[in-house]
Amino acid sequence: MKRYWVVLLLIMSISVARVARADGVTRVPAEQLAEAIAAAEPGDTIEVTGGVFHGNLVVDKTLTLIGLDGATLDAGNKGTVLRIEAPDSTVRGFTVRNSGDSLDREDSGIIIAGPRGLVEDNVLENVLFGIYINAAPGTIVRGNHITGKELDIARRGDLMRLWDSDDVLIENNVTRNGRDAVLWYSERMTLRNNDFSHGRYGLHFMYCDDATMEGNRLTYNSVGAYLMYGRRMILRDNLIAFNRGPSGYGVGLKDMDDSVITGNRILDNRVGAFVDGSPRELNSTGIVRNNLFAYNDIAIEMLPSVRHNLISDNSFIENEQQIVVAGGGQLRDNEWTVSDRGNYWSDYAGYDGDADGVGEIAYRAERLLDNLLGSRPELRLFLYSPVVNAVDFAARAFPLVRPQPILVDEKPLTQPVMPTAAPLPIDAGEGELWPVFLLPLALLALFIILRVGRRRYHMPSPLATQTGGLSHGE
Known part of the structure; x- marks a missing residue:
């Protein structure tokens, strides 16, 4: 049995x-x-x-x-x-x-x-x-x-x-x-909705063509994305933030032809975008459109030899320096106005007389310190010092010492254009700290409301609306 x-x-x-x-x-x-x-x-x-x-x-x-x-x-x-x-x-x-x-x-x-x-x-x-x-x-x-x-x-x-x-x-x-x-x-790669964080290079491309990068988060790296020696690359609707290593580029372009940078939020990097030899071919064009550059030390840094870029409908908000020419000089043969639309500059002092969203006078990047910092970056130590402010005021007041403008945007926008890129991240473990921050913030808001009564305030910053109030330290 x-x-x-x-x-x-x-x-x-x-x-x-x-x-x-x-x-x-x-x-x-x-x-x-x-x-x-x-x-x-x-x-x-x-x-x-x-x-x-x-x-x-x-x-x-x-x-x-x-x-x-x-x-x-x-x-x-x-x-x-x-x-x-x-x-x-x-x-x-x-x-x-x-x-x-x-x-x-x-x-x-x-x-x-x-x-x-x-x-x-x-x-x-x-x-x-x-x-x-x-x-x-x-x-x-x-x-x-x-x-x-x-x-x-x-x-x-x-x-x-x-x-x-x-x-x-x-x-x-x-x-x-x-x-x-x-x-x-x-060739022909797609990178979509990834989160590359806390490394050296979030993305590093070399000798790649026809790639699309969209909806990614590139945060807390030394460099967000560096694109080299390629053609027809699209960087679209990405969040590129808090990249502050030794170079600290949000986006770097080196000898890139026909690249398209659009719809990105480029926030709180040492340099928002660094452009070197891009485009490389004479019959190529680079497009930088509808991006938000905010709270970077430098929004865009270019070499003086950079040509043939179309830069329009971007919002440059509260960057320490909006544009820098590495080594000094001027940016020639790049278009800052396309189809009668330029860019929004938070330091623009002009006006919109006919309410069409476009300023009546050109935006001119001509701060004396910006010209000096291109060739002497160590002078950044004196940024916002009383001496520098006095020199800038003198340069504006007296045409004899006014520097040549780095760029001229003939049709500056008077309202920012906000892209809809990926939301800001909350690192693991940080979310549980929200109650600690929210209670004092709520009490402070209540105090302000009671104190000021019916006093009317300006509308909140459009950047705060986009970021949900998050900052680098949260």
């Missing part, structure tokens, strides 16, 4: 295995994942039902791997956790952690080395490089949360890296505490 039950159980187990094979779906705990991959046929699905796989995995056939119940892949701080070599493979729902720390070997959380891969909804923790797309065109990377190793920033890896991979979609990912998000030698 005992022998009968043993034989029956053996037959049932074989039958179940055959059914799983027939359906192309296998369910295993994480500890058995390597064996399941070895036994699977191309096109199969493996559902991993919890547990922890220890070691390094290679997927060398087309498979779909689905992590359930907290399934975890752990490399034990050695090498790459998961390498996908087969085309059309999917990895979804895993915790991937503890890669090695060798920059030379490019130890990564996940390497995608086969075309048309799909990596989505994974959590990567304590990895050197995050997700590395290496010669894998048509890949989609979506909805992953990636945290780097606790190392000095120069020793960290890139939490998003793309090499020689066209037609890639990267969307809804979050990276924290990495080095860069680097994209090289690739």
Whole structure:
């Protein structure tokens, strides 16, 4: 009788295995994942039902791997956790952690080395490089949360890296505490609704054409986005804020042709946008339109050789310096008025006589200190000092000492144009501090209302409406 039950159980187990094979779906705990991959046929699905796989995995056939119940892949701080070599493979729902720390070997959380891969909804923790797309065109990377190793920033890896991979979609990912998000030698990429923060370069493009970056948050990095040696790049509806490293650029453009910068909120960076040799080709044009530059040390810094940019319908609000020419000089052959519309300047002192939203006199950037700071940036120490204010007043009052204007906007706008980019972030853990700030603010507001009675105030700053009252320190 005992022998009968043993034989029956053996037959049932074989039958179940055959059914799983027939359906192309296998369910295993994480500890058995390597064996399941070895036994699977191309096109199969493996559902991993919890547990922890220890070691390094290679997927060398087309498979779909689905992590359930907290399934975890752990490399034990050695090498790459998961390498996908087969085309059309999917990895979804895993915790991937503890890669090695060798920059030379490019130890990564996940390497995608086969075309048309799909990596989505994974959590990567304590990895050197995050997700590395290496010669894998048509890949989609979506909805992953990636945290780097606790190392000095120069020793960290890139939490998003793309090499020689066209037609890639990267969307809804979050990276924290990495080095860069680097994209090289690739075409027709889309980066949408990602959050790249607390690194060195939020985005760094080199030799890429026809890429679109929209709806991303690039905050608290040394540099928000730096675009180099490419064509037809679109930077649209992004939040680029609080990037204050040694260079501290919100956006950097180096030898970029036919780029379009539009609809972005560029806030509280050392330099909002830095432009060097862009556009490069004589028959190319750069477009900077409908952006908000606010509370930056410098809104836009350009080299004097920069030509052929169309800059209109932007709002320049309360930047310490609106425009700087690096090395000194004037900006020539750039258009600051397009289709009879210029830009909004918060320091514009003109008027709108016919209420058409356009000032009746030109905006002239001709502060003496702005001219000096282009060639002597160390003089910034004296910004807003009484001596500088006196010199500026004298330059305005006496034409003999008035400097040549850096730029002239013939049709300045009298009302700001506000883009609808991504909202300002609240870092993890900061949200619970809101009650501490809200109570005293509410009491202060009540005191002001009671104190001033019916006194009418000016309308609130349009920037405050856009940012919801958040600031760098909140």
